[in-house]
Amino acid sequence: MKLLGLSSGRRMGNSEILLKEALMGAEELGVEVEILRLLDMDIQPCKLCAMNTCPWVMKAPEKCIIKDDAPFLWDKIMECDGLIISAPVYTLTPPGHLKMVFDRGFGPKADVVFKKMEKEQGVDVDERIFKSRVGAFISVGGAKYPNWVSLGLPILHTLTFSFQVAIVDQMQVLRAADEGAVVLDEAALSRARKLGRHVAEAMGKPFEEVEYKGEETGTCPVCHNNLLIVGKETLVECAVCGVKGTIKVEGNKVFVDFPEEEQKKSRLTEEGLRIHVQEIAEVRGAYAPRRHEVPPKLEKYEKYKTPLKPPSKIKQ
Numbered sequence: 079m080k081l082l083g084l085s086s087g088r089r090m091g092n093s094e095i096l097l098k099e100a101l102m103g104a105e106e107l108g109v110e111v112e113i114l115r116l117l118d119m120d121i122q123p124c125k126l127c128a129m130n131t132c133p134w135v136m137k138a139p140e141k142c143i144i145k146d147d148a149p150f151l152w153d154k155i156m157e158c159d160g161l162i163i164s165a166p167v168y169t170l171t172p173p174g175h176l177k178m179v180f181d182r183g184f185g186p187k188a189d190v191v192f193k194k195m196e197k198e199q200g201v202d203v204d205e206r207i208f209k210s211r212v213g214a215f216i217s218v219g220g221a222k223y224p225n226w227v228s229l230g231l232p233i234l235h236t237l238t239f240s241f242q243v244a245i246v247d248q249m250q251v252l253r254a255a256d257e258g259a260v261v262l263d264e265a266a267l268s269r270a271r272k273l274g275r276h277v278a279e280a281m282g283k284p285f286e287e288v289e290y291k292g293e294e295t296g297t298c299p300v301c302h303n304n305l306l307i308v309g310k311e312t313l314v315e316c317a318v319c320g321v322k323g324t325i326k327v328e329g330n331k332v333f334v335d336f337p338e339e340e341q342k343k344s345r346l347t348e349e350g351l352r353i354h355v356q357e358i359a360e361v362r363g364a365y366a367p368r369r370h371e372v373p374p375k376l377e378k379y380e381k382y383k384t385p386l387k388p389p390s391k392i393k394q
């Protein structure tokens with residue numbers, strides 16, 4: 079059983095220290111651990127060649143036109159049975175380079191439903207995508223109050239749901255403004271060690287059998303976050319997993335009733351991913367008959383101002 083820790087903060091920064099503490103906790107239970115630091119790797123953004131000709135998707139990551147460390151990261155993630163991602167909070171969210179790396183090679187490119195469909199069509203897919211994988215998130219901010227870390231944990235979930243990492247635990251640390259300051263936060267260190275043990279205990283279990291062990295249960299019973307989309311009615315939606323529920327107010331307390339059948343449609347589940355694949359098929363199906371109208375309409379925009387080039391790209 080392999081547990082991979084992905085550090086996306088500074089070298090020996092607060093998020094990396096907590097990640098190491100979590101890995102130490104997991105190691106005590108006998109799992110093999112490895113750690114990768116995102117900032118040590120050269121990973122460039124996806125150039126979005128085209129989804130249906132993308133060499134990463136259609137052939138293999140190492141066939142991508144961009145030659146960098148992204149295929150190495152892909153292999154490491156595909157090999158692991160457990161994944162802990164630790165991230166600092168940069169202006170309310172995890173750092174952009176972390177999101178960029180997952181946009182490069184994961185998201186729809188690692189979506190289990192898309193991959194099952196490709197396999198049915200005879201495409202040679204990386205079978206490791208389908209293996210049971212559990213995970214946890216560590217988010218670290220320097221602020222005193224949680225309203226400055228509001229999108230840290232929710233956005234970390236968006237990195238892993240396409241390839242069905244069953245999230246067993248998550249933690250948000252505050253007041254870690256200075257480099258290394260977290261070593262003085264005994265509560266955060268012991269919480270991280272516990273998180274590592276939770277991951278180690280769940281590794282190898284199938285997705286449906288993984289039980290959430292986080293201390294912060296959250297409003298949403300599926301992703302355990304508190305981020306809601308509120309419209310003009312009492313129907314609300316979890317911004318992370320898309321589950322719909324009804325908001326209820328009793329005195330000064332707010333509850334959300336998320337029916338069981340709605341929870342099953344969470345985008346964290348295979349059923350939720352399947353619903354989205356269907357939705358995309360409908361969007362593309364509606365577009366297909368009008369595809370021929372697009373090229374003449376594009377001309378206007380092709381002819382409009384050419385984007386400026388930075389000095390480094392101008393030939394002398």
Ligand SMILES: Cc1cc2nc3c(=O)[nH]c(=O)nc-3n(C[C@H](O)[C@H](O)[C@H](O)COP(=O)(O)O)c2cc1C
Nearest residue numbers: 087088091092093166167168169170219220221254
């Ligand atoms: C560009 C930038 C933006 C930041 N924005 C926030 C923020 O919105 N909320 C917060 O709590 N901390 C913020 N911080 C503080 C970091 O989250 C904090 O210092 C964290 O411990 C850094 O993690 P690291 O030591 O693992 O790199 C920010 C730091 C930087 C460099």
